[in-house]
Amino acid sequence: MVTPPIEQSTRPAPGSAARPSRVRDGGRRGGPRRRERWYAYGFLSPGVVGLTVFTLFPVAMAVVMSLYHWPIFGERSFLGLGNFRYLLLEDPGFLVSVRNTFVFTALFLPLNVVLSLALAFWISNSRWQQLFRVLFFIPAITPMVVNAVIWKMLYQPQGVIAHYLDSWFGITAPNFLADSGTAMISVVVMSVWQGIGYNLVVFSAAIDQLPRSVLEAAEIDGARGLTKFLRVQLPLMSPAVFFVTTMTMITSMQVFTQTYILTRGGPGDSTVTMVQNVYENGFVSRDLGVAAAGAWLLFAVILLITAVQFLGQKRWVHYEH
Amino acid sequence: MSTDKIRWTPRSVVSHVLLAAVTLLFLAPVVYAVATALKPPGETFADPTALTGSHLRWQNFADVFDYLPFQRFILNGLLVAVIGTLVVLTASSLGAYAFARLKWRGRDGLFLVFLATLMVPQEVLVVPMFILMQEFGWVNSYQALIFPWAFTAFGTFLLRQFFRGIPYELQEAATLDGCSPLRTFRSVMLPIARPALSVLAVFTFIGYWNSFLWPLIIVNDVSALGTVPLGLELFFGQNGNQWHLVMAASVISLVPTLLLLIALQKHLVKGIAATGLAGR
Numbered sequence: 255m256v257t258p259p260i261e262q263s264t265r266p267a268p269g270s271a272a273r274p275s276r277v278r279d280g281g282r283r284g285g286p287r288r289r290e291r292w293y294a295y296g297f298l299s300p301g302v303v304g305l306t307v308f309t310l311f312p313v314a315m316a317v318v319m320s321l322y323h324w325p326i327f328g329e330r331s332f333l334g335l336g337n338f339r340y341l342l343l344e345d346p347g348f349l350v351s352v353r354n355t356f357v358f359t360a361l362f363l364p365l366n367v368v369l370s371l372a373l374a375f376w377i378s379n380s381r382w383q384q385l386f387r388v389l390f391f392i393p394a395i396t397p398m399v400v401n402a403v404i405w406k407m408l409y410q411p412q413g414v415i416a417h418y419l420d421s422w423f424g425i426t427a428p429n430f431l432a433d434s435g436t437a438m439i440s441v442v443v444m445s446v447w448q449g450i451g452y453n454l455v456v457f458s459a460a461i462d463q464l465p466r467s468v469l470e471a472a473e474i475d476g477a478r479g480l481t482k483f484l485r486v487q488l489p490l491m492s493p494a495v496f497f498v499t500t501m502t503m504i505t506s507m508q509v510f511t512q513t514y515i516l517t518r519g520g521p522g523d524s525t526v527t528m529v530q531n532v533y534e535n536g537f538v539s540r541d542l543g544v545a546a547a548g549a550w551l552l553f554a555v556i557l558l559i560t561a562v563q564f565l566g567q568k569r570w571v572h573y574e575h
Numbered sequence: 576m577s578t579d580k581i582r583w584t585p586r587s588v589v590s591h592v593l594l595a596a597v598t599l600l601f602l603a604p605v606v607y608a609v610a611t612a613l614k615p616p617g618e619t620f621a622d623p624t625a626l627t628g629s630h631l632r633w634q635n636f637a638d639v640f641d642y643l644p645f646q647r648f649i650l651n652g653l654l655v656a657v658i659g660t661l662v663v664l665t666a667s668s669l670g671a672y673a674f675a676r677l678k679w680r681g682r683d684g685l686f687l688v689f690l691a692t693l694m695v696p697q698e699v700l701v702v703p704m705f706i707l708m709q710e711f712g713w714v715n716s717y718q719a720l721i722f723p724w725a726f727t728a729f730g731t732f733l734l735r736q737f738f739r740g741i742p743y744e745l746q747e748a749a750t751l752d753g754c755s756p757l758r759t760f761r762s763v764m765l766p767i768a769r770p771a772l773s774v775l776a777v778f779t780f781i782g783y784w785n786s787f788l789w790p791l792i793i794v795n796d797v798s799a800l801g802t803v804p805l806g807l808e809l810f811f812g813q814n815g816n817q818w819h820l821v822m823a824a825s826v827i828s829l830v831p832t833l834l835l836l837i838a839l840q841k842h843l844v845k846g847i848a849a850t851g852l853a854g855r
Contacts (some may be wrong), residue, residue, distance in 0.1 A: 287678070293756040294677040301670035302685070304726025308704070309692045315703035326705075376594060379587065388840045389598055392605065396832050397785040399804035400825045403811050404608045407818050410620065414607060417623035447604065455847045508696060511787045515808065529788070532698050537792050542702050549699040556696065 316546045324543035326536075337547035348548065350523050351531035352555070354438065358513075358527065359506045361442045362449075366502055367495070370450045374457035375483070387458055390451035398448065402515035405444040406431065409516070431517050434524040441513050441525055448512070449505075453498045460494035461487075492571040500563050507556050528552045605829070612636070612822040619818040635823040642820055644798050645827065648806035653831075655720045655802060656783035662721065663779045664772060667730030672760050674731065675738035676746060686735075689728035701792055708793060715795045720802065724782075724789070730775050737771040738764060774846035777835055784831060803828045 320338070323331045341348040377386040393401055408415050409430040416427035430440040464487060472486040488495070510529035513519060519526035532552065536545025606626075611619055612635055614628035621628065639645050673679070674686055704723050705714075713719040741764065749759040765772070783802075790805040797809045807828060811821050836843065 290677050290756060291679040294673040294679040294682075297669040297673040297677070297756075297760070298685075300666040301689075301726060301728075301731055304666055304722070305689065305692060305728060308707075308723045308726050309695065309700065309728075310688075312700050312703035312707060313692075313695055315706065316699050319703055319706075373597075376590070380591060380594065384840075384844070386594070386598065387844055388836065390601060391840075391844070392602070392833070392836065395781050395785075395836060396829050397787075397804050397807075399785075399787050399808055400828050401604075403807065403821060403825055404604050407611065407619070407822065408604060408607065412620040412623070414623040421624075447601070452847070455844055459844075459847075508698060515811075529698050532702070533788070533792070536702050536705070542706065546699075546702045549696070549702055553696055553699050557694075 316549065319543050320546040320550050322543045324541070324546070326540040326542060330543075333543065337544045338551070340544060341548055341551060345535075345544075347523060347526060347534075348531055348551075351526045351528045352551075354524065354526055355507055355509065355528045357438060358442060358445075358509050358525075359503060361439065362445050362506050362509075363499065363502055365442065365446050366449050366453060367499055369446065370453035370498070371457050371495070373450065374454050374461055375487075377454075378458065378461045383458065387451075387455055390454050392451065393448045394450075394452040398511040399515055401448050402444065402512050405440075405447075406516055409440055432521050434521045437517050437521060437525050441509075441516055444516065445506075445509070445512050449502070453502060456498055457491070457494060460491045464490050489572050493573055496563070496567050496571045500560060503559060503563070504556055507552065507559070528555075608822045609826055611818055612826045614819050616817065616819055632819070635819050636827065639820055639824045639827065642817075643806065643810045643824075644801075645806065645810075645824060647798070648801050648803045649827070651717075651720075651800060652784055652802040655717060656780045658717075659721045659725050659783045660776050660779045662725040663727075663730050664776055666726055667775070668734050668765065668768070668772065669760070670731040671734035671738055672756075672764060675735045676764075677756060689731055692728050693732070697788065701789060704789075705792060714793060715800060717800070719793045720790060720800070721783075724786075730779070733775055734768065734771055737768055741767055770842060771846075773839065774842050777839055777843060778846070781832055781835065 321332065321334060321336075323333050323336070373390065377383045380386060407413060410416070411427070411429045415430070419425045419427045428436050430436045468490065469482075469486065472482055477486055508529055509527050510533070513525045513527050514530060517525045519530050528548065529552070532545045532548040535548055536542050610626040613631045613633065614635075615630065615632045618628035670689075674682060674689075700723075708714050708716075708719045708723070711718075745763055745767075746759055749763045754762070785804060786802070787804045787808070790802050791808075794800045794802075794805060797805055801809065807821075807824055810824060
C-alpha cells in the first residue's frame with residue numbers, strides 16, 4: 255500500500271534505532287558514545303546550516319515581510335495587516351486569482367484522478383504494463399515549459415486541434431487560448447496530459463499490491479466487473495487514492511508555469527493564478543510585502559483544504575492495520 | 576492477474592488495440608513536436624494533418640544554436656543540475672545517516688523541525704529568498720540558481736527511511752573492525768544505499784533541469800545565465816511565429832530527461848511507487 259511518507263516514519267523498521275539503544279551499546283558509555291555524538295553533529299551540519307539559511311530564516315523573514323510595505327528598492331515601512339487587507343479588499347486581481355486557482359483545481363483534480371485510476375486498471379491487465387507506465391510517464395518529467403510550448407502550438411487557431419475539430423466534427427473551433435470561455439479548460443487539458451502519468455504510476459503500484467487472496471475470495475463470492483471494482487478493489491486502494499488526491503490538490507493549488515506560458519494569465523485575467531499574483535506583485539510591481547502576504551494566503555488555503563481532507567479521510571479511507 | 580497477462584482472448588486483443596490507440600493519442604503532442612521540428616520554415620500550419628513538410632529539414636536543429644545561445648542554456652542547466660544534485664546527495668545522506676543510525680540528544684526534536692519545513696511551499700520562500708540573494712550579492716549568479724533549493728529536508732527524510740532498513744549488524748561489525756562512523760558511512764552504508772541515492776539523484780536533477788519560477792525571478796541576464804526552460808521561454812516569446820525552431824529547441828530540451836527515463840525507468844517507477852517522490 256502506498257502511504258504518505260510521513261506515516262512511514264512512525265513505523266519502526268526492524269532492527270532500527272527504535273530498539274532500546276542501551277542494549278545495543280552493551281552497557282558501554284563515555285568515550286565511544288560521546289565520539290558518536292560529535293560525529294552526528296558533524297554529519298548534520300551541512301544540512302542544518304543549509305536548512306536554517308535557506309528555509310527557516312526565509313520563513314521567518316516572510317512573516318516579517320508580509321507585515322511591511324517592502325519595495326525591492328526604497329524605504330520599508332510597517333503596515334501591520336495592511337498587505338492582507340489590500341489583497342483581500344482592494345487588489346482587484348487577488349480574489350480573481352483565487353477563483354481561477356479553485357476553478358483549475360476543481361476541474362483538474364477529479365479529471366486527473368479518475369483518468370489515471372482508470373488507466374492504471376486498464377494497463378494492469380496487460381503484459382506490457384511496465385512499458386505503458388513509462389510511456390504515460392514521459393510528460394510528467396519533461397520540462398513543463400517545453401510541454402506548454404508544444405501545446406501552445408497545438409492550440410493555435412490554424413493548428414492541428416482546431417483542424418480535426420472542424421474536419422471530423424464540423425465544429426469551428428474557438429481561439430482556444432485567447433477566448434475567455436475556453437482558455438482555462440485548455441490549460442486544464444494540457445495539465446491533465448502532463449500530470450496523468452505520475453498518478454498512474456502510484457495507482458499502478460497500489461494495484462500490484464492488492465492482496466491476491468482477498469480478490470480471489472471476492473471472485474468466488476461472485477463479485478465481477480464494476481461491483482468488484484467498487485466494493486473490493488477501490489476500498490482496498492483507498493489509502494493510495496487519498497494520497498494521490500491530497501498531493502494533486504496541493505500541487506494544483508500552486509499551478510503557475512502552464513498558465514504563464516500558455517496564456518500569460520489571459521485573456522483579461524481569466525487564467526491568472528495565485529502564484530502568478532504573487533509573482534507579479536513581487537517581481538513586476540516590485541512590492542515584496544504584498545507578494546509575501548499573498549504567498550501566506552496561498553499556504554493558508556492549502557493547509558485548510560489539506561486539513562479538511564485529513565479530517566474527511568476517516569469516512570472513506572480504509573487502512574489495513 | 577499474472578495468468579491473464581499471458582492468455583490472448585478476443586477481449587484482451589480488442590482491449591490492447593484500444594489501449595494502443597489511447598497511448599498513441601497521448602503521445603501525439605510529442606510526435607507532432609518532433610515532426611514540426613523537421614518541417615521547413617513557414618510550413619508548420621501549411622497542412623496541419625501532415626507529419627512532414629515538403630522535406631525533412633534537419634538543419635533546424637543546427638539553426639537553433641544560431642538564433643539563440645542554446646548551447647549556453649544547456650551547459651548552464653547541466654552545471655546547475657549536476658552541482659545541485661551533488662550538494663543534495665552529500666548533505667542529505669550525511670544528515671540522514673545521523674538521524675537514522677547515530678545516537679545524540681535532540682534527535683527526534685530536530686527531525687520534527689526537518690519534517691515541518693517540508694510543508695512550506697516554494698512560493699512562500701521565493702520572496703524572502705530574493706532579498707537574501709540581494710544581501711549575499713548573488714542575484715543573477717549560478718550560486719543563486721543552485722543553493723537555495725539544495726537543502727530541502729526531503730532527501731534527508733527519504734534516505735533516513737532507507738538507512739533505517741539496513742541491518743544493524745552490518746554497522747556493528749564495521750565498528751568492531753575499528754571503522755569510524757565516517758568510514759562506516761562511506762564504505763558500508765553508501766554502497767548499500769545506491770538504489771535510494773540514484774532515485775534521489777535523478778529526481779533532483781530533473782527538478783533543477785525543469786525549474787522555471789525561481790530562474791525567472793533571479794536571472795536578469797538570460798543570454799548568460801539562462802537555464803533551458805528560461806532560455807526557451809525567452810526565445811519563444813521573441814520567435815513565437817518560428818514554430819519549427821521553437822519545436823527543434825523543445826525537442827533538444829527533452830533529450831536529457833528522456834535518456835534518464837530510459838536508463839533508469841525501473842528504479843524511477845519503483846521509487847515513485849514507494850515514496851511518492853515529487854518530480855514536478
